[in-house]
Amino acid sequence: MTQAEKTVRLQKIIARSGIASRRKAEELIRHGLVTVNGETVMTLGTKVDPVLDHIKVNGRHLKSQPPDMFLMLNKPLGYISTLHDPAGRPTIKALVPKPSLRLFPVGRLDYDSEGLLLLTNNGDIAQACLHPSHHVPKTYLVKIKGILEDPEIQQLRHGLMLEDGPTAPAKVKKAGKAEANSWVEITIHEGRKHQVKRMFEQIGHPVIRLKRIQFGPLNLGTLPPGQTRYLTDKEANALRHLLLEPESPRLPKRQPIRSTGKLPPSTPVAPSRPRPAKPNPIRRKRTLSPSGTTGQARPRRRPVTSRTRVNVKT
Ligand code: URA
Secondary structure, eight states: OOHHHHOEEHHHHHHHHTSSOHHHHHHHHHTTOEEETTEEOOOTTOEEOTTTSOEEETTEEEOOOSOOOEEEEEEOTTOBSSSOOTTOOOBGGGGSOGGGTTOEESSOOOTTOEEEEEEESOHHHHHHHHOGGGOOOEEEEEEEESOOOHHHHHHHHHOOEETTEEOOOOEEEEEEEETTEEEEEEEESOOOTTHHHHHHHHTTOOEEEEEEEEETTEEOTTOOTTOEEEOOHHHHHHHHGGGGOSSOOOOOOOOOOOOOSOOOOOOOOSOOOOOOSSOOTTOOOOOOOTTOOOOOOOOOOOSOOOOSOOOOOO
């Protein structure tokens, strides 16, 4: 093969890496966001050698990597959202298909929380999902003790003061009522430890059940508890999009906090042992402690974002 035969159009290489469609890659080139060997290239159709040339998109080096893998798990209650637990509790490793052992979870769900947990082998996308600047929305369906009143909904919407600082505005809507309890759907853009439990605790409604139903562009849908599925190309590309957004719009400014007249919860947020699995004979209504998880190592950051095309089954 001659050198000329080894060169490929720049937009094709970018699209092949999976970070952008061909059309989007052309846009990136036209906007001067692509450099080859340190020089900005704005001419569409420029041919480069994908092996020898050093290509950067939006400041990130493009190099061939193993294909991305993205797996969605519906985490059931009673599993730690890490791949290993020093305390020997069941971990999500038992639920993830064997060939996917190199996958690691993006963020965490408490031991006693359930729902959508993303796993990937792409450290950059994991970081982007977790980084506060991207404000990735996370929606939870929450069962709380007591009936949630409108002023309390307003408090959650405006933001309230937790022991580690004020929360950003949240989207909140009632999702049902059951005798002395309420179901609420809440969307937050932060990812602080036990945040949802602490928010409801703060307004006097301990959480009984907590299920994540959306994570950024991903929807849990009807995936049964304990089951996994690979993301579709469309879903994976929606996640990759986060990498092309160095600065996402600011969150709306938090409204002044109205005092609840209550002290911040004194419950420490440090990890604690889970409650025993055997049923309580008194059948008291369960509430979830804001400290139901163990710490989890952050995924190792990989230096580069781009990969070869995703090759996943759905
Ligand atoms: N907020 C919590 O309090 N717990 C979770 O598991 C997720 C969000």
